[in-house]
Structures are given as structure tokens and as C-alpha cells.
Amino acid sequence: MGGRKPCCDEVGLKKGPWTAEEDGKLVDFLRTRGGGGGWCWRDVPKLAGLRRCGKSCRLRWTNYLRPDLKRGLFSEDEIQLVIDLHARLGNRWSKIAAELPGRTDNDIKNYWNTHIKRKLIRMGIDPATHRRFDQEIVNHEEEEKILVNGQSPPSETEVPVVLENDTSAGNLNQLANDDQPWSFLMENDGGGGGAGELTMLLSGDIASSCSSSSSLWLKYGDLGYEDLELGCFDD
DNA sequence: AACTATCGCAACCGCGCGGAT
DNA sequence: GATCCGCGCGGTTGCGATAGT
Numbered sequence: 471m472g473g474r475k476p477c478c479d480e481v482g483l484k485k486g487p488w489t490a491e492e493d494g495k496l497v498d499f500l501r502t503r504g505g506g507g508g509w510c511w512r513d514v515p516k517l518a519g520l521r522r523c524g525k526s527c528r529l530r531w532t533n534y535l536r537p538d539l540k541r542g543l544f545s546e547d548e549i550q551l552v553i554d555l556h557a558r559l560g561n562r563w564s565k566i567a568a569e570l571p572g573r574t575d576n577d578i579k580n581y582w583n584t585h586i587k588r589k590l591i592r593m594g595i596d597p598a599t600h601r602r603f604d605q606e607i608v609n610h611e612e613e614e615k616i617l618v619n620g621q622s623p624p625s626e627t628e629v630p631v632v633l634e635n636d637t638s639a640g641n642l643n644q645l646a647n648d649d650q651p652w653s654f655l656m657e658n659d660g661g662g663g664g665a666g667e668l669t670m671l672l673s674g675d676i677a678s679s680c681s682s683s684s685s686l687w688l689k690y691g692d693l694g695y696e697d698l699e700l701g702c703f704d705d
Numbered sequence: 706a707a708c709t710a711t712c713g714c715a716a717c718c719g720c721g722c723g724g725a726t
Numbered sequence: 727g728a729t730c731c732g733c734g735c736g737g738t739t740g741c742g743a744t745a746g747t
Binding site: 486487510511512524525528532561562563564575576579583 | 734
Binding site for chain 1: 715
């Protein structure tokens with residue numbers, strides 16, 4: 471890249487949390503000049519009378535001050551969409567954000583890292599690949615065998631996951647015997663070796679983290695989840 | 706009540722992309 | 727083609743709030 475100057479190397483520029491006064495100045499500026507053009511973000515601090523770098527101004531505006539931002543908890547629909555899109559796009563938060571009006575990439579990234587990712591891990595699903603951890607191990611072993619045999623690897627098998635919040639004592643007693651806090655009951659519904667259905671019965675640990683009435687259905691569609699009840703993501 | 710651990714979110718940092726020159 | 731420049735992206739950090747002991 472060609473010798474770009476650091477954006478925030480000027481001395482005397484303020485960092486850290488924005489004050490209400492700074493917010494006001496930025497909002498005033500962007501309301502009066504926002505659509506008019508004739509400026510770039512680097513100019514904004516000067517024009518708006520702020521001692522911030524332009525990058526910081528842009529970030530503050532896009533992540534917090536924009537009037538079309540939706541604040542507050544994510545709805546189940548939004549969570550489902552985030553998971554679906556993440557399965558397709560990976561960590562391309564801006565692309566994901568483009569599909570969720572009023573949500574910023576930073577918002578979604580934070581929500582993913584603090585809520586969704588953790589829950590998926592607790593369910594034994596790798597948030598990076600959207601596959602079960604043990605399934606990944608099996609797949610890697612298979613891939614190694616295939617490579618040894620000099621054959622091309624199989625197409626990626628999506629792992630359909632159905633979670634049922636079945637807290638009946640019998641099931642839990644049956645399940646609560648592993649080192650893991652939960653275990654799986656697997657039933658392949660005869661999906662032709664491709665998209666079978668895996669039923670995971672939740673043991674107490676996960677079940678307790680879900681609302682009492684919630685069930686959690688994860689069905690993988692062509693690439694992502696087609697349908698997903700995510701009651702237990704309501705924290 | 707005091708202390709510690711954990712969580713959640715705003716903000717920062719560094720890098721790459723793409724348009725302009 | 728090389729360089730400059732602005733912007734946007736994704737990863738990470740800092741810190742206040744809250745929960746747990």
C-alpha cells in the first residue's frame with residue numbers, strides 16, 4: 471500500500487468516549503451538511519468544531535448517532551437471520567448488516583461474539599463452521615483417509631441440527647452421564663447421506679439456559695439454517 | 706458491605722480495497 | 727504502473743455495569 475499517513479497521529483486529538491456535546495456538534499454538522507457533499511470525513515472534525523479524527527467521527531456516526539439505527543435487543547427473526555447469513559458469509563459483518571435494516575456491523579459483531587457464539591459453543595456447534603465439533607473431527611479423519619487414497623474430498627455435508635428442549639427426567643438421566651455437560655441423541659432421518667437430521671436433546675445445563683417453553687430447531691437448508699426457533703437466545 | 710469475576714458494548718487500531726492522480 | 731488518499735472492514739481492547747462470593 472502506498473504510504474498512507476496514520477489518521478490519528480495529530481497531537482491534541484481526543485480519544486475515548488464521546489460526550490453529549492461532541493455528539494451534538496457532529497449531529498448538527500451532519501444534519502446541515504450531510505447530504506450536501508463537498509466534504510470528506512477527514513474534514514468533519516474541523517468543520518464541526520471537534521477535536522477528533524475523522525475516522526472516529528465516522529465511526530461514532532455510523533455506529534451510534536445515525537437516526538435510522540435500531541437500538542435494543544435483537545428479535546428472534548434477527549438472530550435467525552444473523553446465524554443464517556453468518557453460515558453463508560462468515561465474518562463479513564458489513565454484508566450481514568446490510569440485510570438487517572437499522573443494525574450496524576459493529577452491533578451484529580458484538581451480539582454475535584457475546585451471545586450467539588457462546589450459545590453455539592455450549593451446544594457443541596462450532597460457530598466458525600456451523601458444524602458440530604465431533605462431526606468436524608469425523609470429517610477431518612475422513613478427509614485424511616481420502617487424501618491418503620488420493621481421492622478428492624466429498625462435498626461438504628451440512629449438519630442439520632434439531633434441538634429439543636426436552637427436560638423429561640428420563641432423557642436427562644440418560645444424557646447426564648458424560649464428561650460433557652450435554653450429549654446428543656442422533657437420528658438420521660434418511661436424508662440420503664446428505665442432510666440428515668440430528669436430534670440433540672438438551673441436558674440440564676443447556677436446558678436451564680433456555681426459557682422453559684422454548685425449543686430450538688436448527689435446520690440447515692441449502693447452505694444455512696432454514697428455520698430456527700431461538701427462544702433460548704433471549705437472555 | 707467489600708471484593709472479584711464476568712459480561713456487554715463503545716471505541717480504537719491496523720489493514721486492504723478502490724478511486725484519483 | 728506507481729503512488730496517494732479516503733473509506734470501510736474485521737479484530738481487539740478498555741471500561742462501566744452487573745452478578746457472584
